[in-house]
Amino acid sequence: MKAFGKILGLGLLGLLLIIVALGFALTHLFDPNDYKDEIRQLARDKAHVELTLNGDIGWSLFPWLGLELHEASIATLNKPKEPFADLQMLGLSVRVLPLLRREVQMSDVRVEGLNLTLARDEHGHGNWEDIGKPLPAQNDAPATTPAQPSTEQAPAQAESGSERAVKLDIDSLTVNNARVQYTDAKSGQSYSAESIQLSTGPVHEGANIALKASAFLSASQPNIKARTELAGELRFDRKLKRYNFEDMRLSGETSGEPLAGKTVTFAAQGQLLVDLAANVASWNGLKISANQLRALGELNLRELDKAPQLSGGLSIAQFDLRSFLDGVGHPLPATNDPAAFTKLELVTRLQGTPNSLALADLAVKLDDSTFTGRVAVEDFAKQALRLQLKADTFDADRYLPAKSEEAKGATAARQAEVKQQEASAVAGAGSSPLPNAPTQVAWSDDKLLPVDRLRALDLQADLAFGALTLDKLPIQDAQLKATGQGGLVTLQTLRGELYNGTFEAKGTVDVRPAVPQLGVSTKIDRVPVEHFIKTEGKEQTPPVKGLLTLTSDLTATGNSQKALVDTLNGNANFTINDGVLVNANLEQQLCQAIATLNRKALSGEPRGKDTPFQELRGSLVVRNGVASNPDLKARIPGLTVNGHGDVDLRVLGMDYNVGVIVEGDQRAMPDPACQVNQRYVGVEVPLRCRGPLELGAKACRLDQDGLGKVAAKLAGNxxxxxxxxxxxxxxxxxxxxxxxxxxxxxxxx
Incomplete structure (x- = not known):
């Protein structure tokens, strides 16, 4: 028995020596370089590709079937002189015996200098589409009928192959200095990935595969470049069609035309899963950063075989939006408040399709404001924007574009003119000269509307604010609804509470013509008028106080404050109740007029600085920025006031003729010079008011010419x-x- 075992062992050893000797002989006595032409022909006949072998072929037989190709390239048969792939070296080896069990056990696979060139021509045909295709048959070639059986056998062969899938086992894969180039002649677009480096650990199906890769990416339109690095552990199961990329880490930096020369450093992490059998994909543990922006969340895709549906969540930590946009080459325009847009954070649920994206259950903190609701782009191609938001407080003035230097200069010039007029206007006796009409334009030429964006906008907005500041007016419980379509923006309503009163506005902005056209209707009910006539940049007492009720219907054209005011047309009606002319003792001026008619001098100082009135009402007809008021009426205790005149909105100036019917000093101890006897009852004392609106009644003086006519009439009477x-x-x-x-x-x- 021992002898038999010894003989068997010696036999096996001898067989092994024979196999080794045979392998040595084949690899040393047989040179595959002598058969390059046969190999090329075999590639043409079987693989239908043009194989070019400029370098040597190295090989080994047992126990590894090894192969090394140097300076090789591959082209399609219809363009054999235009290779789509070439490489400097390809080295691999396969164990021989496992091949008999349909197992591919490979040692290290190395690829050096791979260059892959992909291109579409003007007709949209890609050069890779002809890989493996034979040349078209000649016109005089006989028809071949055996093609039918081959196609019938294909499903069976495919089924057999799927039943006995090849088991893959590679010690490692290394790719050095590879390059991929894609060009599209029809669009002129090109993409490339250069200096590609790839290395893996052992590649086994169903096991984690350590992977590292890096590359330099670029695109031509727009010109952009990026350096990327990728690492993680890949796991795949071909039978289940399931692919995992665990602990994925992507990082790098990018720059180019879209970033205006700025550089963005980016990173992404998470766990990726693609399940093609269930047609789902997910990205869990998502972490994204771009410069100072940091985001967490998860993304899920379903129905990958149809129109993929996106869901998930996203949370962005507080960051400086203004600095971020400046760092990516898209700086925000200067705003009234330089600190605006410096704090932004959000939390939301994501819902999307290939052509839409919605931020549902949205919570946004912008500076000092908090918004909740939903923001969606329902159609990327149409820019269909949908907004449903509620805010606690929002100061819109902070985010309006800052005035240009030209506009600031115009404002300063007008303020100087008003200040000069105010200094020369003396309240009280009214003996100073009548102020001149203002000449400085009060409005800016700065552009107001982003016309191109509005023309492309498809908007539906429903906004609510607990407190909204607009043009320095604090609006409570504000609601705004607006739509935009095809260049026509409609303000369906903007309403709220204002200083214990209410207001509502409706209007349209039509940017379809070359010059934008605006129309607005407003209703204001019992809002303190002094808040509408404050002097910009100055803290001072307004010239008039009272509760304003106003209705108006106005139109204008243009894209600046000045253009809109210059073309302003329409009608308005107003009433001011429980009012006061501040720092303007109209009573004293009227007593001075009565004393003049009585040929007496006032014996005392005025007893008050203001003139109260019960009601001030009238109508306005606006034509090209000038509002005509033909029916001004006021009710003041002891007085009746009638007037007519114009308000030039272009320079915020007024020119009024006012007639006052007086009853005289009705106080308990009247001034004797201001007493009205019976013959003065019903006499109208004329006043002239001219100058900047900010002066109010301080711009009014006795009309000496008119007063002379009154005196002559009284003398006749x-x-x-x-x-x-x-x-x-x-x-x-x-x-x-x-x-x-x-x-x-x-x-x-």
């Missing part, structure tokens, strides 16, 4: 009264009343 008295005395009861009236009529002027 006094003479008539004396004649009447004499006639009454002489005639007594001697004549009838009818005769008396006839005689008095002879002396009427």
């Amino acid at each position: 006094r003479l008539k009264d004396k004649i009447d008295e004499k006639l009454e005395e002489k005639l007594g009861d001697k004549v009838s009343p009818e005769v008396k009236d006839a005689l008095k009529g002879l002396f009427k002027r």
